[in-house]
Amino acid sequence: MQPAHSNTVIEASKLGLTFQTSDGPVRALSDVDLSIGKGEFVSFIGPSGCGKTTFLRVIADLERPTSGSISINGMSPQQAREARAYGYVFQAAALFPWRTIENNVALPLEIMGISRDERKARIKRTLDLVNLSGFEKKYPWQLSGGMQQRASIARALAFDADLLLMDEPFGALDEIVRDHLNEQLLKLWGQTNKTICFVTHSIPEAVYLSTRIVVMSPRPGRVTDVIESTLPRERPLDIRESPEFLAIAARVRDGLRAGHSYDD
Amino acid sequence: MSALKISWQAALALVFCVIAAFTLPLAGAEGSNPFSLGTTFTIFALVGLAALISAMRVTDALAAVILFVGAHGAAWLLLAGIAGNEGAARAPFFLLIAAAWLLAWRCVTVLSALRPKDRAVSTFLRLLIPTVFGAWILILWEAITRGAGIPFVLLPPPSSIGVRLVNSVPVLWADVNQTIFHSVIVGYIIGCGAGFATAILADRVPFLRRGLLPIGNMVSALPIIGVAPILVMWFGFDWHSKAAVVVIMTFFPMLVNTVAGLAASGHMERDLMRTYASGYWTTLLKLRLPAAAPFIFNALKINSTLALIGAIVAEFFGTPVVGMGFRISTEVGRMNIDMVWAEIAVAALAGSVFYGAIALVERAVTFWHPSVRGG
Amino acid sequence: MDRFRDKIIPVTTLLAGLVVLWYVFAVIMNAPVQRDMDRRAGEDPRFSEFIGKTLAQAKPTLPAPHQVATNFFENTFTRKITSNRSLVYHAWVTLSSTLLGFAFGTVLGILIAVGIVHFIALDRSLMPWIIASQTIPILAIAPMVVVVFAAIGVTGLLPKALISTYLSFFPVAVGMVKGLRSPEILYLDLMHTYNASASQTFWKLRVPASVPYLFASMKVAVAASLVGAIVAELPTGAVAGIGAKLLAGAYYSQTIDIWSALVAGSVVAVLLVTLVGVAGRIVERSMGGRPA
Numbered sequence: 065m066q067p068a069h070s071n072t073v074i075e076a077s078k079l080g081l082t083f084q085t086s087d088g089p090v091r092a093l094s095d096v097d098l099s100i101g102k103g104e105f106v107s108f109i110g111p112s113g114c115g116k117t118t119f120l121r122v123i124a125d126l127e128r129p130t131s132g133s134i135s136i137n138g139m140s141p142q143q144a145r146e147a148r149a150y151g152y153v154f155q156a157a158a159l160f161p162w163r164t165i166e167n168n169v170a171l172p173l174e175i176m177g178i179s180r181d182e183r184k185a186r187i188k189r190t191l192d193l194v195n196l197s198g199f200e201k202k203y204p205w206q207l208s209g210g211m212q213q214r215a216s217i218a219r220a221l222a223f224d225a226d227l228l229l230m231d232e233p234f235g236a237l238d239e240i241v242r243d244h245l246n247e248q249l250l251k252l253w254g255q256t257n258k259t260i261c262f263v264t265h266s267i268p269e270a271v272y273l274s275t276r277i278v279v280m281s282p283r284p285g286r287v288t289d290v291i292e293s294t295l296p297r298e299r300p301l302d303i304r305e306s307p308e309f310l311a312i313a314a315r316v317r318d319g320l321r322a323g324h325s326y327d328d
Numbered sequence: 329m330s331a332l333k334i335s336w337q338a339a340l341a342l343v344f345c346v347i348a349a350f351t352l353p354l355a356g357a358e359g360s361n362p363f364s365l366g367t368t369f370t371i372f373a374l375v376g377l378a379a380l381i382s383a384m385r386v387t388d389a390l391a392a393v394i395l396f397v398g399a400h401g402a403a404w405l406l407l408a409g410i411a412g413n414e415g416a417a418r419a420p421f422f423l424l425i426a427a428a429w430l431l432a433w434r435c436v437t438v439l440s441a442l443r444p445k446d447r448a449v450s451t452f453l454r455l456l457i458p459t460v461f462g463a464w465i466l467i468l469w470e471a472i473t474r475g476a477g478i479p480f481v482l483l484p485p486p487s488s489i490g491v492r493l494v495n496s497v498p499v500l501w502a503d504v505n506q507t508i509f510h511s512v513i514v515g516y517i518i519g520c521g522a523g524f525a526t527a528i529l530a531d532r533v534p535f536l537r538r539g540l541l542p543i544g545n546m547v548s549a550l551p552i553i554g555v556a557p558i559l560v561m562w563f564g565f566d567w568h569s570k571a572a573v574v575v576i577m578t579f580f581p582m583l584v585n586t587v588a589g590l591a592a593s594g595h596m597e598r599d600l601m602r603t604y605a606s607g608y609w610t611t612l613l614k615l616r617l618p619a620a621a622p623f624i625f626n627a628l629k630i631n632s633t634l635a636l637i638g639a640i641v642a643e644f645f646g647t648p649v650v651g652m653g654f655r656i657s658t659e660v661g662r663m664n665i666d667m668v669w670a671e672i673a674v675a676a677l678a679g680s681v682f683y684g685a686i687a688l689v690e691r692a693v694t695f696w697h698p699s700v701r702g703g
Numbered sequence: 704m705d706r707f708r709d710k711i712i713p714v715t716t717l718l719a720g721l722v723v724l725w726y727v728f729a730v731i732m733n734a735p736v737q738r739d740m741d742r743r744a745g746e747d748p749r750f751s752e753f754i755g756k757t758l759a760q761a762k763p764t765l766p767a768p769h770q771v772a773t774n775f776f777e778n779t780f781t782r783k784i785t786s787n788r789s790l791v792y793h794a795w796v797t798l799s800s801t802l803l804g805f806a807f808g809t810v811l812g813i814l815i816a817v818g819i820v821h822f823i824a825l826d827r828s829l830m831p832w833i834i835a836s837q838t839i840p841i842l843a844i845a846p847m848v849v850v851v852f853a854a855i856g857v858t859g860l861l862p863k864a865l866i867s868t869y870l871s872f873f874p875v876a877v878g879m880v881k882g883l884r885s886p887e888i889l890y891l892d893l894m895h896t897y898n899a900s901a902s903q904t905f906w907k908l909r910v911p912a913s914v915p916y917l918f919a920s921m922k923v924a925v926a927a928s929l930v931g932a933i934v935a936e937l938p939t940g941a942v943a944g945i946g947a948k949l950l951a952g953a954y955y956s957q958t959i960d961i962w963s964a965l966v967a968g969s970v971v972a973v974l975l976v977t978l979v980g981v982a983g984r985i986v987e988r989s990m991g992g993r994p995a
Contacts, residue, residue, distance in 0.1 A: 124896050175907070458828050458831040637840045656843055657846055682838075
C-alpha cells in the first residue's frame with residue numbers, strides 16, 4: 065500500500081477491532097479513519113474504554129485489527145515492528161529492576177545487535193536528552209517515579225525510531241511532576257522532530273502538548289472529533305492561561321461531553 | 329500448500345512402521361509368535377492409518393480423535409499380545425510401541441492447541457490431557473518391563489501391581505486403618521491445633537513471637553523426621569509414637585504460617601476496627617482470622633503431606649505387624665516389590681484424597697481470595 | 704541495635720528456657736529408672752545426689768543437654784575424621800549424597816521448568832502431575848529404590864543421591880515455572896515492540912526475573928534433599944551416614960548417640976540452607992536487588 069502523501073506516517077481507514085470476551089463481543093474500535101503526518105504531536109483523549117490505548121496498541125502490533133486497514137510508513141504494523149519503526153512508552157516505567165539505568169536504556173540496543181561502543185554513545189546522548197546524566201549506575205528503585213518514567217522515555221528514544229508511541233506515560237505521577245515532564249517532552253519533541261502519538265485523559269495535558277487532538281468515545285470506541293491546535297510550536301507553561309488555550313480546551317470538553325451523552 | 333501436512337511425530341511413526349515391517353516377527357522365535365498375522369496387520373493398520381489421516385486436511389478435533397484411537401488401540405493390542413510372553417519381544421515390538429507413543433504425543437499436542445469455546449469441553453480437555461500423559465507412563469512401563477522381560481523383583485509391570493492391589497485389599501485396608509486413621513489423623517489434629525494455639529499466644533505476647541518465629545523458621549529446614557527413633561522408645565511401638573512424630577512435624581509449619589497470616593490484615597482495616605472500639609478477640613474473629621485463612625490453609629495442606637511422610641517413615645523404626653511403613657519395609661526385605669508398589673499406590677491415593685479434601689474446604693472458606701476467584 | 708532487641712534477646716531467652724525445661728524433663732523422665740536401679744543396688748541417695756545421677760545415666764530415657772553436647776563434641780572434634788565413630792565422617796557420607804542429589808535435582812527441575820514454559824503440550828500434560836505429586840508421600844519409595852538398586856549391584860552413593868534428586872526436583876521445577884512466568888504482560892509487550900526473539904526474551908527477561916524464585920525453591924529443595932538422604936540410609940542397614948547412626952542408636956538404645964546424630968543432622972541442614980540463602984543474596988545483590 066502506498067501512503068497518501070510522502071509525509072504521512074500513520075494511515076488508518078475503516079479500522080475496527082472487536083474483542084471476543086466471555087460476556088460476548090466488545091467493539092473496542094469501530095470505523096476509525098485517521099492520518100498522521102510526519103513531525104506531528106497527536107494526542108488521543110477520551111474516557112476509559114474509548115479505545116485510545118487499543119488504537120496505540122494496534123499501531124504497535126500488540127493487537128491485530130479485525131477490520132479495515134492501517135499502515136505505518138507504508139508498512140503493515142508487523143513489518144513496522146520488525147523494522148523497529150517506533151518506540152513505545154507504557155503507563156508504568158517497566159524498567160527491569162535487575163538492570164542499572166544505563167543498562168535498561170541499552171536493552172533494546174542489545175536486542176537489535178548494536179555494537180558496544182555505539183551503545184555507549186547512544187545511551188549518553190539519550191540520557192542527556194531526558195536530563196538523567198549522572199544516574200547511569202543507579203538502579204530503578206533508587207529513582208523517583210518521574211525519573212523512572214524519564215528513563216523509560218530515554219529507552220524508547222535510544223534506537224532512533226522516528227515515531228514515539230506514548231500510552232498515558234505521566235498518568236501515575238502527581239501534577240507538579242507532570243507539568244515539569246510535559247515541558248521537557250515538548251522541548252525534546254522540538255529538538256528531535258519526531259512524530260508522537262500520545263494517549264492521555266487530561267484535557268490540559270492534551271491541549272498543552274499537541275498539534276492535533278483526537279477526541280474519542282466508548283461503546284463502540286470511535287473518533288468523535290479531531291481538533292487542530294492553533295497554538296504556536298513554542299509553548300511556555302503559562303500559555304495555559306491564554307484565551308486561545310482555554311478555547312481549545314473548551315472544545316475538547318464539548319467533544320467529550322457529546323460522546324458521553326450517547327450511552328446515558 | 330500441499331494436501332498433506334505431516335507432523336514430525338507422525339512422519340517418524342511411519343518410518344518406524346516401515347522398519348518394523350521389514351524386521352518381523354514382533355516377538356518370539358519362529359513358530360511361537362504370540363501375535364497372529366491378523367493382529368499384526370491390525371496394529372500396522374491402526375498406526376499407519378492414524379498417522380496418514382492426521383496428516384490430511386481434517387479438522388484438529390477429528391485428527392485428535394483418530395490419533396487417540398490409533399495410538400491406544402495399537403498399544404492395547406501390543407500389550408495384550410506380550411502378556412504371558414515376557415522377554416520375547418523383538419525390535420519391531422518396541423518400534424511399534426514407540427510409533428504409537430509418538431502418535432499419542434501428537435494427539436496431546438493437537439489437543440493442547442485446541443481452544444474450545446464451551447467451558448465443559450475445556451474442563452474435559454484439562455483432565456484428558458494429563459490423563460493421556462499418565463496412561464502413557466503406565467503403557468511404556470508395562471511394555472518395557474514385559475517386553476524386555478525385566479525381572480519381577482526389580483520392577484513389576486503395572487498390571488501385576490494392579491492385580492496384587494486388588495487381591496490384597498484386606499491387608500492394605502488394615503494398614504490404612506493403622507497408619508492413616510490412627511497415627512496421621514490424631515497427630516495431625518493435635519499438631520495443627522497446638523501450632524494454631526501457640527500462634528495465637530505468640531500474637532498476644534510480642535516477645536514470644538519475636539523469639540518463636542526465627543526458631544520456627546529454622547526448625548522447618550531441619551530433618552525433624554530423625555526424632556522418630558526417640559519417640560518410638562518413649563511411646564512404644566503402637567500408633568501413639570507415630571502420632572507423636574506427626575505432632576512434631578506439623579506443629580511448626582502451622583505456627584509459622586498462622587503468625588504470618590495474623591500479620592496479613594491491612595493497616596487500614598485494623599484502624600477501621602479500632603474506630604469501632606472493637607476489642608482484641610472481636611478484631612481477631614471478625615478481621616484477622618478471616619484474613620489469615622489462606623495462610624492457615626496453606627499450612628494445613630503442607631501438613632497433610634508431612635503427616636503421611638512422618639507416620640510412614642516412623643514405622644521404619646518399629647511397629648506392631650501392621651501399618652503402611654511396616655508393610656513397605658518388610659515387603660522390601662522379602663523382595664515382594666509388587667506389594668510395595670501397591671502400598672505406595674495406596675499411599676499416593678490417600679495423600680491426594682487428604683490434600684483434595686482440605687483444598688475443597690479451602691475453596692468454600694476462602695472463596696473471596698484472588699487465588700480462588702482466579703482473578 | 705534494633706535487631707539485637709527485636710530478635711537476638713527473645714530468641715536467646717526462649718532457647719535458654721528450652722534448655723532449662725529440657726533439664727527438668729530429663730530429671731522427671733529418667734527418675735523412675737534411676738529409682739529402680741538404686742533400689743536394686745540397695746542405695747538410698749540424698750535428693751541432690753539423686754538428681755545428679757539421673758543426669759548422668761549411660762542410656763537415659765532423655766539425655767541431659769550437657770551429655771548430648773559432650774558426646775557431640777567428642778565425636779566431632781576428638782576423633783579422626785576417617786574413623787567410623789566420627790560424626791564428621793557420618794555427616795560427610797550423608798552430605799555427599801545430599802549435594803549430588805541436590806545438584807541433579809536442581810538441574811533437572813530447571814530443565815523441566817524451561818520445557819513447561821515453552822511447550823504448551825508439556826504444560827498441559829506434565830504440570831498437573833508435578834503439582835499432584837507434591838501431595839504424595841514420595842519418601843515412602845526410598846527403601847524400595849535402595850533395595851532394588853542393591854539387587855542389581857548398585858550401592859552406596861548413587862541410590863541415595865537418586866532419592867535426594869527426586870525430592871529436590873519438585874520444588875525447583877514448581878518454583879522455576881512460577882519464576883519464568885513472573886514477568887508481567889507489560890514487560891512481555893515491551894519485548895514484543897522490540898521484535899525480540901524468543902531466546903532474547905528468555906535470557907534478558909525470564910531468566911533474570913526467575914532468580915529470586917529459584918533461590919527460594921532451592922532452599923526448600925536442599926532441606927528436602929537432606930531428609931531424603933537420611934531416610935535412604937534407614938532401610939538397608941547402611942553402615943555409614945546420619946541415618947545409619949540413628950538406626951544403630953535405636954537398635955542398641957544408645958539414646959545419647961541418637962541425639963547427637965540428630966544435632967549433627969540439624970547442623971548440616973542449617974549450614975546447607977544458610978549457604979543457599981547467602982548465595983542467593985549475593986546473586987540478587989549483584990543484580991541490583993534492593994537491600995532487605
